[in-house]
Amino acid sequence: MRVGTLQKIRMYIVPLGIIVGLGYLNFALNYSLGYQEIYNHHSHGVAITLWCLSGFCQVLLFIYWALILYVGPGRSPQFPLLDIYQVGDKDLLPLPDVFFCDEFGFPFYDSKSQSLRIERSFYSKYVGYNVLKFDHFCLWIGSSIGLTNYLYFMKFCIWFMSFFIIMLIYISRYTRSSIDRGGEINHNFILLYIMSGFWILCISALFIAHVGYVCRNVTTLDEISIKQKARYERWRSRQKSHKNENENENENEGASGSKSFNCLAQKMPRKEEGKRYVNVKRDNLRLVVEYDVSVRPFNMGWKRNWINLVLNGNRTQGRDEGDYTTARFIEAMAVLLLPFAELPFELRRRRAILDLENLPSGMERTVAEFKYYSSEVSPEFLQVIEDKINRRDCYIPSYFAAKNGLA
Known part of the structure; x- marks a missing residue:
């Protein structure tokens, strides 16, 4: 199976979009809020602290992003077949217990x-x-996540979320003074609220889910299989219920002359x-x-x-x-x-x-x-x-x- 053209485009476009979005957020956070509001009207030290914190988080974010891509998910060596017949073939792997x-x-x-x-x-x-x-496979990062880069993925999430938490704290602190002085909210502040709230929710939900996976030592694929089983069992249960209903309707069809059409039936899941x-x-x-x-x-x-x-x-x-x-x-x-x-x-x-x-x-x-x-x-x-x-x-x-x- 090969990666389709559309999938290849998404592999590069989505991470590039994240980088461009971060560029705008840096302008809105560090210039509109940090310089125009905090540095000019409040405290030089607080503004410099904001620039240092946001810059520190983003440097770590991009370093761990680079490590995820550079280290890779972990390539499995090529293994020969197991000696399942236990014939002692030296070209086959010994059979484990x-x-x-x-x-x-x-x-x-x-x-x-x-x-x-x-x-x-x-x-x-x-x-x-x-x-x-x-x-x-993480679409936002543009990389598969596996054995060797999973820890870097977790640390990437930590520092990505930290960046938006810092953003939300600072924007919440200085929005009121900006409105009182100018009479209206800076439009860049609105985008900072939207983006910080959106990404904090998304990243925290993702991170919490993976914390749970680590605590149980399962993978996303394992969780998907469990959910697919539950979905398939629900579908089978509904099919049995519909079958019984149709049998009852068929028994009464001769008397009523009616016929049911189940055109809205759910498609069979995997x-x-x-x-x-x-x-x-x-x-x-x-x-x-x-x-x-x-x-x-x-x-x-x-x-x-x-x-x-x-x-x-x-x-x-x-x-x-x-x-x-x-x-x-x-x-x-x-x-x-x-x-x-x-x-x-x-x-x-x-x-x-x-x-x-x-x-x-x-x-x-x-x-x-x-x-x-x-x-x-x-x-x-x-x-x-x-x-x-x-x-x-x-x-x-x-x-x-x-x-x-x-x-």
Whole structure:
């Protein structure tokens, strides 16, 4: 799938429009309000403070915007197939004890990139490769958001919102004195009120939503799937209700001579039954266990999720139990709020990736990359799977049954 011409235009036009809009807001805020009103009629120090604060927020905003684009969402390495038949082929990846699969027990494969698709990765047509822990494509920024630039996206939202909060505070403080002196409101002030209110609402809603996603360690795609399931179930419920009504009408049609036309029926939404599957090793068998899309396999608890995002490169593994303390959580919050405090941890992540790249090419390096980029599932999710297996709410994958004569 390729990006269409209209989509390409929007990818560039919308971010450019944001930049042009910020240019006008700077004129209205720093000149009309900051210079003409505050500097000339109130306080030079307050005006200079406004210019410094708004400039500081925008510098950080554009730096984090640039980092989002430069670092990218995180490209998944190209992985060979899993050795699902366990024949010991050295060109295939060793079979892990647990991996996510389709209903037949097969791992996911992406034909566009000719690679095994590990959990939480998704092919993005905007970048042309499988994105690790793909979250969404941000039209305003013009970039896909994934494993490696998600933290920068969160910090971008923080400083973007801070800029408009500062704008709203200053414009609210000095609007009355401007009206009293001139008899009417400065038209630029009206635009400042509209834009600051609009963007504070939009960005705060977006940021709060993503705070919730981090606390549960889910992505925007996960939430979309949950909503699609609910929408599809509502549609099926209405279809059953309409079917019963039509059957009753057909029974009375001969007597009344009437006929109903359901021309306003809702179109069928995307089919999403919310069924997901995991392939688990149990003794000498492989078992497929079904679970619901609302189950969160990677949720390690809100405190650990934040530590992993901020201090562990947005990964769920690679840390000891002693790293998940309250002190580490406070450190993570400080890194989230302080400008550029995440850079030492980014350098550590890049050194770890460089160590992987320095390994000689071959299966050893591929296995190391597979383990590094794979997401660890939570003990709670493993217990859910174990309980299902104990209840025999599982089945043998088709390929395993055929190989071992269990079909």
